Amino acid sequence: MQRRNFLATLAGAPAFLRGQTRRPNILFVMTDDQRHDAMSCAGNRWLKTPHMDRLAAEGVRFTEGFVTNALCTPSRATVLTGQYSHTHGVTSNARGSNAFRPDQVTFPMLLQKAGYFTAVVGKWHIASNPTGFDQWCILPGQGLYHNPVMIANGGRVQMRGHCEDVVGDQALETLKSRPKDKPFCLLYQFKAPHRAWEPSERHARLYEDVTFPHPPTFDVGLDDRPRAIRESDMQIADMPDFAQRGVPAHLSREERKKLNYQVFLRNYYRVLNGVDENLGRVLDYLDQNGLAENTLVIYTSDNGFFHGEYGMFDKRFMYEPSIRVPMLVRYPGAVQPRVDSRHMVLNNDVAHTVLDYAGVARPEWMEHHGASWRPLLEGRSAPWRDAWMYEYFEYPAVHCAGKMRGVRTDRWKLIHYIQNPQGHELFDLQTDPEERRNLYDVPEHRAKAAEMQARLERFRDLLKDDRSEDGAPMQECGNRMAPLRR
Numbered sequence: 377m378q379r380r381n382f383l384a385t386l387a388g389a390p391a392f393l394r395g396q397t398r399r400p401n402i403l404f405v406m407t408d409d410q411r412h413d414a415m416s417c418a419g420n421r422w423l424k425t426p427h428m429d430r431l432a433a434e435g436v437r438f439t440e441g442f443v444t445n446a447l448c449t450p451s452r453a454t455v456l457t458g459q460y461s462h463t464h465g466v467t468s469n470a471r472g473s474n475a476f477r478p479d480q481v482t483f484p485m486l487l488q489k490a491g492y493f494t495a496v497v498g499k500w501h502i503a504s505n506p507t508g509f510d511q512w513c514i515l516p517g518q519g520l521y522h523n524p525v526m527i528a529n530g531g532r533v534q535m536r537g538h539c540e541d542v543v544g545d546q547a548l549e550t551l552k553s554r555p556k557d558k559p560f561c562l563l564y565q566f567k568a569p570h571r572a573w574e575p576s577e578r579h580a581r582l583y584e585d586v587t588f589p590h591p592p593t594f595d596v597g598l599d600d601r602p603r604a605i606r607e608s609d610m611q612i613a614d615m616p617d618f619a620q621r622g623v624p625a626h627l628s629r630e631e632r633k634k635l636n637y638q639v640f641l642r643n644y645y646r647v648l649n650g651v652d653e654n655l656g657r658v659l660d661y662l663d664q665n666g667l668a669e670n671t672l673v674i675y676t677s678d679n680g681f682f683h684g685e686y687g688m689f690d691k692r693f694m695y696e697p698s699i700r701v702p703m704l705v706r707y708p709g710a711v712q713p714r715v716d717s718r719h720m721v722l723n724n725d726v727a728h729t730v731l732d733y734a735g736v737a738r739p740e741w742m743e744h745h746g747a748s749w750r751p752l753l754e755g756r757s758a759p760w761r762d763a764w765m766y767e768y769f770e771y772p773a774v775h776c777a778g779k780m781r782g783v784r785t786d787r788w789k790l791i792h793y794i795q796n797p798q799g800h801e802l803f804d805l806q807t808d809p810e811e812r813r814n815l816y817d818v819p820e821h822r823a824k825a826a827e828m829q830a831r832l833e834r835f836r837d838l839l840k841d842d843r844s845e846d847g848a849p850m851q852e853c854g855n856r857m858a859p860l861r862r
């Protein structure tokens with residue numbers, strides 16, 4: 377239904393709509409490291425996610441949802457500011473570039489000023505404390521899986537239970553105790569799909585009898601790729617996490633890779649069951665309290681994840697498994713139900729979309745960094761992007777992925793690894809969706825490579841990206857993987 381028609385029919389709308397402000401409540405749900413196809417509504421064969429599927433059935437599922445920086449802290453800062461990493465300055469998970477500047481403005485701050493009750497619960501993972509929230513209850517850093525400590529409005533609180541259930545409890549408490557005379561904006565942020573994937577007791581035996589097939593590129597090596605990839609430390613064979621979980625140390629590297637892959641996927645899917653159940657608890661609360669109709673729900677993840685492509689896990693690179701994320705949007709009054717949209721949408725767009733629906737003017741400093749999804753969600757024809765820029769700056773650091781920028785259209789992708797020795801990759805996603813053949817130096821694609829490079833430079837000009845580290849030498853990245861703290 378078009379927005380115009382929707383407003384025209386408001387007089388005949390249910391009482392809960394007529395009685396409420398037209399400004400929608402905002403429920404922004406973000407998981408961690410959930411890749412785009414880790415939902416049953418995206419065709420996943422093993423995972424059952426009835427509540428994610430419900431959002432897709434009652435709203436729009438963007439099948440081409442991307443992050444412009446596939447790394448936890450920078451992506452979260454991009455969601456909050458609607459800006460690229462090079463502008464908001466949170467370019468890394470590591471100390472020194474993982475905190476907001478004191479003057480950084482975020483969309484929750486703008487909503488709070490506009491009269492919203494604002495809150496965040498769950499994983500925050502930005503070094504500076506949340507600002508712009510009436511209430512906050514976050515996991516410190518990555519947080520713990522079992523009986524986590526949380527920081528609630530600055531004070532430490534010892535919780536009992538699995539992290540996703542605890543975060544779900546906090547989301548429900550926040551909604552129950554909120555001031556009822558204001559619209560709310562709740563950021564509801566899960567942790568568990570992040571390594572090292574420790575499920576709750578009730579999910580600990582799921583998928584025991586499943587043997588997951590390998591992706592087609594499982595055994596394709598990286599020796600012919602640029603150094604920024606070749607020297608990365610993201611091979612499933614080297615995962616350090618599963619020594620205590622049935623992967624003996626004496627196995628050959630090849631055997632360990634195969635067994636790690638099974639243990640990894642089994643646990644990755646197990647923890648997503650906990651995410652979906654706790655998403656369902658909050659969606660049920662909205663239903664039971666007459667809030668579903670007037671709440672804009674956005675569901676996404678901070679980055680994608682490799683599931684064995686090129687033998688890898690983790691994210692960071694600009695390859696498809698890493699940059700693609702779930703993007704679900706439900707707002708029954710205005711957003712079309714049961715629509716799969718193929719428009720390319722970005723994590724940058726979240727802030728632009730939320731401000732648009734809340735009726736808050738978009739600050740000038742957000743311009744060009746993203747766009748509101750509103751015309752797409754409401755089925756109106758509008759000009760939309762046909763390309764976007766990617767960037768990654770965390771090097772040297774754990775996983776040793778070199779710095780890069782890139783540009784992607786619906787068919788082509790150019791990646792520029794910016795430190796010396798520099799490298800370029802050009803992929804035709806239409807004929808080569810697995811990104812096996814680098815066409816950058818192929819004579820017949822020289823013009824396309826030049827065109828894509830020119831597009832990247834135009835994006836950098838438009839977005840005032842004047843970082844000057846191009847050509848700085850790569851260093852010895854001796855920071856190899858260690859088991860994560862349990």
Ligand SMILES: [Ca+2]
Pocket residue numbers: 408409447448570678679
């Ligand atoms: Ca993440």
